Each structure stands twice: as C-alpha cells, then as structure tokens.
Amino acid sequence: MDGIPHLGHGFRFQWEPVQNCHVLLYPEGMIKLNQSAGEILARCDGLRDVAAIVTDLETAFAASGLRADVEAFIAMAVDKRWLRLESVAA
Template identity: 65%
Template sequence: MTPASVDSRPRVAPGFRLQWEPAQECHVLLYPEGMVKLNRSAGEILSRCDGARNVAEIVSQLEEAFRAIDLQDDVLAFLAIAQQQRWVELE
C-alpha cells in the first residue's frame, strides 16, 4: 500500500458510503456489515475525498474552513489510518 502524499487524490473506497446522519449529528461511513461513526475531523476530511481533489487541495480547504494552519501532517496521518481500514483508495 502506497502512503498518501500531497499529490494523491483520495476517494471513499467502493463498498463504503459516506453520509451525514442527522439523528447522530455526525458523518457516518456505511458498509454492508455495518457503520462507522466518524468524529468531526474525520467526517470533514472524508467528505472532501472525492478522487478529484488532491491532498494539498483538501488541506487548503480545511485550513480555510476552520481558520487553521499546518493541518497537512494530521490529514496525512488520518489518511494512513483510513487506508489501513480500507475506507479510502488513492488515485
């Protein structure tokens, strides 16, 4: 498995569906065997993983949306976990 870089274009993997769950007030990742309840950070990152945006663009959007800086390492660390869980694929 190749780790994500700033040029990688992550997308939610086939078999998973990301959606907002109003009852739980969070994003969830649905798959045939169940559901993963995501914290806000994970939901915000995965909601931008559409295969069109690269990691650098995702980081830039997150930093702008949350008026934060230096999120790249955190996003890459989350994507490494998401890859291990097979939640995302890199293009």
C-alpha cells in the same frame, strides 16, 4: 503524501441525523466519525488531491499546519480500506 483520495469500494459517506454526525456505511455496519474525520472525508471526493484538501480545510477553519494530521488520517483510512488513493497523473 500525494494522490487523490476517494471512498473505497463498498463504503458510503453521509450525514446521519439520528447520530448527529457523519458516518461511513458499509454492508456489515456503520462507522461513526468524529467532526475532524467527517470534514476530511467530506473532501475526499475523487477530484481533489491531498494538498487541495489540506488547503480547503485550513481556509474553512482559519487554521494552519493541518497537513500532518490530514495525511495521518488519510493514511489510516487507506489502511482500513475506507479510502483509496489514486496516483496524480503528471
């Protein structure tokens, strides 16, 4: 998966102290995110491509082999329109 993910139109990502988790806010409601989803979405800032997000997560959590899980989450989030995936200019 290539591209630069960023939040979809109408969504706002933030930490919600009352919920003690990251959430996605949208006009009709709120989506509570688990820790993994929050860590991935926190890096979907419209500046980093998927490979850079994977590298950052693997470094931050001293882990390897996260690419498939990150790509699966991003694909699901794009399908739900939480994220948009911009093409990387050559």
